[in-house]
Amino acid sequence: MLDLLNLLIPNVMSNLNSMWIAFLQTIQMVFFAGLISAIFGVFFGTVMVVTRQGGIMECKPVWWVLDKVVNLFRCIPFLIMAIAMAPVTRMIVGTSIHVIGAIPPLVVATVPFFSRQIESSLLEVDPGLIEASQAMGDSPMQTIFRVYLKESIPGIIRGSSITLIALIGYTTISGMLGAGGLGDYALNHGYFRYKDDVTLFVIFILLLITTLIQSFSDFFCKKTTH
Amino acid sequence: MIELKHVTKTFASKEKDVHACKDVSLTIHDGDIYGIIGFSGAGKSTLVRCINLLERPTSGEVIIDGVDITKLSEKELRKVRKKIGMIFQHFNLMPSRTVAQNIAYPLKGSGLSKQEINKKVDDLLELVDLKEKKDAYPSQLSGGQKQRVAIARSLASDPTVLLCDEATSALDPQTTQSILNLLKEVNKKLNLTIVLITHEMAVIKSICNQVAVMENGSIVEQSNIYDLFANPKQQVTKNFVMTTSSMNKLYEMIESNSPLIQVKENEKLILLNYANNNADKALISEVSRNFSVDTSIVFGNLEVIDHRPLGSLAIIIGGESVNVDAAIQYFESYGVKVEVLK
Ligand SMILES: Nc1ncnc2c1ncn2[C@@H]1O[C@H](COP(=O)(O)OP(=O)(O)OP(=O)(O)O)[C@@H](O)[C@H]1O
Ligand SMILES: [Mg+2]
Numbered sequence: 001m002l003d004l005l006n007l008l009i010p011n012v013m014s015n016l017n018s019m020w021i022a023f024l025q026t027i028q029m030v031f032f033a034g035l036i037s038a039i040f041g042v043f044f045g046t047v048m049v050v051t052r053q054g055g056i057m058e059c060k061p062v063w064w065v066l067d068k069v070v071n072l073f074r075c076i077p078f079l080i081m082a083i084a085m086a087p088v089t090r091m092i093v094g095t096s097i098h099v100i101g102a103i104p105p106l107v108v109a110t111v112p113f114f115s116r117q118i119e120s121s122l123l124e125v126d127p128g129l130i131e132a133s134q135a136m137g138d139s140p141m142q143t144i145f146r147v148y149l150k151e152s153i154p155g156i157i158r159g160s161s162i163t164l165i166a167l168i169g170y171t172t173i174s175g176m177l178g179a180g181g182l183g184d185y186a187l188n189h190g191y192f193r194y195k196d197d198v199t200l201f202v203i204f205i206l207l208l209i210t211t212l213i214q215s216f217s218d219f220f221c222k223k224t225t226h
Numbered sequence: 227m228i229e230l231k232h233v234t235k236t237f238a239s240k241e242k243d244v245h246a247c248k249d250v251s252l253t254i255h256d257g258d259i260y261g262i263i264g265f266s267g268a269g270k271s272t273l274v275r276c277i278n279l280l281e282r283p284t285s286g287e288v289i290i291d292g293v294d295i296t297k298l299s300e301k302e303l304r305k306v307r308k309k310i311g312m313i314f315q316h317f318n319l320m321p322s323r324t325v326a327q328n329i330a331y332p333l334k335g336s337g338l339s340k341q342e343i344n345k346k347v348d349d350l351l352e353l354v355d356l357k358e359k360k361d362a363y364p365s366q367l368s369g370g371q372k373q374r375v376a377i378a379r380s381l382a383s384d385p386t387v388l389l390c391d392e393a394t395s396a397l398d399p400q401t402t403q404s405i406l407n408l409l410k411e412v413n414k415k416l417n418l419t420i421v422l423i424t425h426e427m428a429v430i431k432s433i434c435n436q437v438a439v440m441e442n443g444s445i446v447e448q449s450n451i452y453d454l455f456a457n458p459k460q461q462v463t464k465n466f467v468m469t470t471s472s473m474n475k476l477y478e479m480i481e482s483n484s485p486l487i488q489v490k491e492n493e494k495l496i497l498l499n500y501a502n503n504n505a506d507k508a509l510i511s512e513v514s515r516n517f518s519v520d521t522s523i524v525f526g527n528l529e530v531i532d533h534r535p536l537g538s539l540a541i542i543i544g545g546e547s548v549n550v551d552a553a554i555q556y557f558e559s560y561g562v563k564v565e566v567l568k
Contacts, residue, residue, distance in 0.1 A: 132318035135278055136332045136383070137307035139300075146331075151322050226321055226363035 011195040019198075022175075022185035023205065028099045029171040029181055033106035034164060040111045041163070042156075044070070045118025046144060056130065056140050070112040078109050078170045082177055097178035106174060110167050117159030121152040154221045161217035165210055182206065228254040228277060228387065228419070233286035235272050246272035247283070248443040254436070256386070259413055259420045261430040261451075263466060264440030270423040273440065274389050277421065278310045279303060290387075308332065311380030315392035317372040319364040325351070325375050326360045332383045350378040353415075354408060370401035377408060381416070388412070390422045394429060406433050427470045431455070435532060439463045452532045456501040476525045476540050480567060487524050487568070493544035495524070495568035498557060500537045509560060510541065517553040519545035540567070 006013050044066060050056050051063040073081070082105035086096040089104040125148055133143045149156070172183025182202050190198030235247040246269040254260045264270050275281035276288060279295060287294045295306050319328050329347045338346065351357045354374040364372055373393060380388055390409070394402040410433050412418050424430060430437055430451070437454045439447040439462055447460045458464045468474055476497075479487050489495050498509075514521050521541050528537030543550055554564050 126318070128314060128316055128318035129320060131280060132312070132314065132320075134280060135307060135310075135312040135389075136379075137304040139304060146334075147320070151320060153322065224322065226365055 026181035037110035041114030044115040102174035102179035121155030229289040231287040261434035269443040311385035497565040499563035
């Protein structure tokens, strides 16, 4: 087995440690940026649903501003956003490199994306359920938690997995800007040194992670759909 | 008691305003099963949604047990809503929750303990006859079963009023009847006031005691169920009444000159409209005997509405024309409305 790996991916095996560090950095970026984005994404996604016209807490100005801001951020390519907001990043976390410096741009890019995912999941909730909830005397907060969020769990899971996969894509770009991780590893250990096996191995790992996320998502979707 | 006073609801849109309800006033007494019938777009749903303020009237008052609920704060309104159950055409059960969880939904935050909630859910399941489906999900139920769950859910917070918006429109006739029977049962058992919206006169006929007919956003006719069927005044009402009677067959026969209703010389085809209690007197045989006329029944539609008989009978009556006229007068003297058709 070891012989086989040495043969297939010699340049990965010869420096396993840097591969492992890169992997952990990616995981760290995904985990922290994902966690923070999840909170903001659910919040903004829900606000966009309830404040829109005909929503349970209709408030056109709030909806309008959020909608436009989300669109604005979604049309900026991640690389450009990360560069452009470097000063802001330094203000927030003190540096624009390393894992910590990657988190703010990752969050800023992921939140609008995830908000839209949440928004579209919640919009799929049958308006009849909202009506029933209101007729039963629920407050707007109860309607949000007991109907909108609870009844769209499968959609939220699906949206989360799509977002997570997109987020992993962003982290590889962060890697090029000094955050480390698998993107940086593939670039600096593979591409610049003409070691193709390193690049291929990174692809393999990303494929593995993506498949894993997809399978978890499918499994939980199925479990929560009745 | 529910009183709507001059309730108007206008939906403003860019092209033109839609007047869904126009100056609607009506009174629904405790224990009534109050039917509101009208064609699609008449404004029935809008009107019933005004009763629990899912739709806020543009103007007018909605008075429930003496309180104008349009003046209440959101919080007070939510309290009132808990005492007004509602069921829908498409059931609106929460798909991620089991039958038991759906029924328990309105009980959250009611201060009941877990055991008390369980007990209540079991009692309600018993009432709607769905005990074995307790842990099923809505997707595993038939339409009729879903509506039963919806009824149980709407009764969980011990409401005094139940609003039904086309609650049987998605169901087949047999299931419809069983749901209507259940509604009748809860009306009696719990002294629940029921407001029922429908476009089917058969539904009205089978359970309502008061009816309002709605057209283009206005109530055009309002009366108790018997008078509505015995004495419809507006054309819409007449059309609705017709839909549940087989009398239109008679008119078809007259139009097509059917051999079944050919009248010879000295004969007349007359239509007798019975109402109230004159249906139990042996009028036809009496008339033949006392006025020496021949009568033959060619068509009839007899039914009992609100425990009172109501019917129409088409007969061919023959004999000396003086006798025939006297016979007709005799019918009329007993309150039977006589219409000479031919
Ligand atoms: N939210 C709304 N915005 C604009 N117009 C509306 C709205 N709700 C209802 N209407 C309009 O009000 C009128 C009455 O609608 P409503 O749903 O009350 O009719 P209905 O009698 O219940 O009909 P149906 O039998 O089809 O359910 C219709 O013309 C409808 O288009
Ligand atoms: Mg309707």
